Amino acid sequence: MIDDMLRTPEAIRDAERWTAHNYHPLPVVISSAEGSWLTDVDGRRYLDCLAGYSALNFGHRHPTLIAAAHAQLDRLTLTSRAFVHDQFADFCRELAELCRKDLVLPMNTGAEAVETGIKVARKWGYQVKGVAPGQANIVVAEGNFHGRTTTIVSFSTDEDARADFGPYTPGFTVVPYGDLDALAAAIDENTVAVLIEPIQGEQGVVVPPEGYLPGVRRVCTEQNVLFIADEIQSGLGRTGDTFACDHEGVTPDMYLLGKALGGGIVPVSAVAANADVLGVLRPGQHGSTFGGNPLACAVATEVVRLLATGEFQRRSTELGARLHAGLRSLVGRGLVAVRGRGLWAGLDIDPALMSGREACERLAERGVLAKDTHGATIRLAPPLVITEEEIDHAVAQLAAVLAG
Structure with a gap:
């Protein structure tokens, strides 16, 4: 299933060969990113709904932050x-x-x-x-x-x-x-x-x-x-x-x-x-x-x-309401429960359907990256620069995964 999506499995094998197996990553090899989007070594784009466990609240390569880093690197x-x-x-x-x-x-x-x-x-x-x-x-x-x-x-x-x-x-x-x-x-x-x-x-x-x-x-x-x-x-x-x-x-x-x-x-x-x-x-x-x-x-x-400035707190509040409304619409349609606040959500999948890991693999096939935890639970934490359209896209892809 997920292996069919990969055209460069050797990169995965090399990573497993030379590193301790303290992580079990999805088999996706990322080479670049911008805002809410990641691009793999084959040019395929993915919507990032994990944001480095909230390390990327301001998105990938936020221009203000990159400029500050470049300026300081020269000094x-x-x-x-x-x-x-x-x-x-x-x-x-x-x-x-x-x-x-x-x-x-x-x-x-x-x-x-x-x-x-x-x-x-x-x-x-x-x-x-x-x-x-x-x-x-x-x-x-x-x-x-x-x-x-x-x-x-x-x-x-x-x-x-x-x-x-x-x-x-x-x-x-x-x-x-x-x-x-x-x-x-x-x-x-x-x-x-x-x-x-x-x-x-x-x-x-x-x-x-x-x-x-x-x-x-x-x-x-x-x-x-x-x-x-x-x-x-x-x-x-x-x-x-x-x-x-x-x-x-x-x-x-x-x-x-x-x-x-x-x-x-x-x-x-x-x-x-x-x-x-x-x-x-x-x-x-x-x-x-x-x-x-x-x-x-x-x-x-x-x-x-x-x-x-308060801008990102407002975005999290407003876009988080949209995210949670979309996710709640899937309760009873493959989701058992939705929790969270702002642009942060925990989703419990009906374990009779699939595990959280399997759901994340299927989402990756559809160009959305998320992370499972504790069996049948998925965490969503997209960058705060995500748009309404991107939120709707993520929810739609999750709905398609749950529908089989």
Whole structure:
């Protein structure tokens, strides 16, 4: 089926021959991209409905971001944090203002931002809250996906991500996602933070019950616990607001950001919090050679400026409504359920029809690229530059796949 579509299977075989098999990609070999569209090595075009797991919120090769990268490449790319470069202050200030926080700590990958958040929360717990040495605990949610480092997979409930990577890092308590009572009951005198995704992306774009996030904020405030929001996938315009937390008027103590912050050009992540939290760090206690490098800062500053206009948040809201209306029309016609917010959707396919993987293969045959997760679920996260016509095209191709 899918093999009939490929005219260059040797590229797939070469990739499998020379790389560890930690991914199972669709057999498509991409060579160029622009906006919402990808082109393979044979010239066939595909509508991108994954956007690099939200790393490409502004589309492929956004001209403003590409121009910033080109200009910086001609000047300076790396100094390390041993010195200050001329792009650093603007990036940190403008991102802090976007987040309504005092301070920013730049890193590279989303997992690094999560690890940074964990370290800062523990240090805050010992130095500010007065938790006994070595006893800090962080409450997390079932179905979470915060990255793949050893510490992070220690509190994953996904056996594919966790199994056979022990011994595991202690200091985490797992509670059901969306259950405020369970979360409150898990907090004790040694709890330093609650770490959650405002919307669980990898789990299938799971939106928590209304009132859950304000409840988390209230409980954390009452118990003197940090509320850490992992907005690495859900943030930066994806859901129709700058942050997914904004939909319920919630401001966490700490934002974890990544993916779209690098504009799909360079890996950029950051932790944003006030000085009473991030201020616990001192020189030598945390760092990164590449974190906050000039090239990353030049691109990410333009990302922040694009978000500051509000244009992409509006596009996500308006076009997301069109996407979800189209998808809901397929419930009962091959889809069991549709979830999400803005230009982000999780679709549960009737497992009697096909798996999520098979659906994605059939979509690829029709020129639409998406990603499956957890059996019969598909995630859609197109770039925010997608058009109404392109959304309608994606929905039509999905309808044709479901109709067989």
